[in-house]
Amino acid sequence: MIPDYFKNRKSIRKFLPKEVDSSLLHDILETAMRAPTTGNMQLYSVIVTRSEEMKSRLAPLHFSQPASVSAPVLITVCADLYRFTQWCRACNADVGFDNFLSFTSAFADAIIYTQQLVTIAEMQGLGTCYLGTVLYNAGKISELLDLPELTVPIATIALGWPDEDGVETERLPLDGVVFDELYPKLDENLVKELFRVKDEYPANQKFVEENSKDNLAQVFAEIRYPKDMNENISRQLLEFLEKQNIKLK
């Protein structure tokens, strides 16, 4: 039997003004380290932000979205090729981890750890929310957290005791996401049918109205994630990677 937790899980964006016990947090952070990792290299690091001063400086870099402001703990998980490289340097090993392939390994390690942390924390009754904004301000967040070269903040989790039930949002039908053996041909009619569940979801219909658009796809593509913004942030992010000495050539 699959535990009900997995079937009902929801992100939480509003937290009680109540601390998360340090020993509970310690156990969650430590247990999550049993998650799989590339070649057992643990190419990630975790910065825990709990002090009021640091929280008040970090939340604005996440555009002060409600979850970032109300959570007692913000956890920034970084792709970290630096610690392993420092170890290799200290051992006279001819290390070359400053490349795109190694970055993808560290990116994957960071997210695997993060999701393990989220699952364990939520199974303890805590609420969490990914702050998708972490890569929008990667450079400034790195400065604030003193991140060295060869590290990139990849995921930030707002964590605390829930002050809301959360909303069970819609998902695409399984046969639009999971395919047997081959990726199918997704023509216009099929793809519209797959996304019908999103078009019909009441909260989404409200977005369309509020934004005076013809349909939900336009809200996503033109309002929430517009091309210009995506491309500007991509450029900044690529420059930041270069600054961190990760080569993308």
Place this chain on the structure above:
Amino acid sequence: MIPDYFKNRKSIRKFLPKEVDSSLLHDILETAMRAPTTGNMQLYSVIVTRSEEMKSRLAPLHFSQPASVSAPVLITVCADLYRFTQWCRACNADVGFDNFLSFTSAFADAIIYTQQLVTIAEMQGLGTCYLGTVLYNAGKISELLDLPELTVPIATIALGWPDEDGVETERLPLDGVVFDELYPKLDENLVKELFRVKDEYPANQKFVEENSKDNLAQVFAEIRYPKDMNENISRQLLEFLEKQNIKLK
């Protein structure tokens, strides 16, 4: 109480010659879709390889490592900006997801889903192993699985009923991975101290001997993940992203 499963989990690389029931697999794949996802866009797709023919073609692209050969199911999770883009195109939305920022969102979504799948499957008694090789042969794997533009295979999971106990591998000490408020200064002595647990791990000492190296760092940096290989594969991977119409400029 944190479930013991999380404290003891181990990857499995050897599987029984026993099918995974289709309805169990279906439930796992579907439940994992409740995992968090960027803006609820589900920027990932999943290709399930179960037929003998496809398995015999896919495993060699993972260098026929034992887990890839003995698993009854191989699951390839892709960063997928294509399905969402097709939907936007069908809805006359001016979509621009062919950029690095969107790729990082899709990469994160793919790994979040994958790790959720791994956790749910392992809690059902199944064994899993990430095949870190998926990005080494991303181009050929994409051809085999008919992946369209704007998709990139990110993670492959070997899945089946365990035919071994697995090995509980060593991890770095928590205070070498999780930091309070700021990233600390990792000088030569400190980093060597952090990695002592790896140097002292018996299986690692054997690697050093077998490879005639001075220490474990040299085994990792010069034998397992050498600079030249990393850079060659990085170049191929960046070319492949370009071929998939994901811009890295």
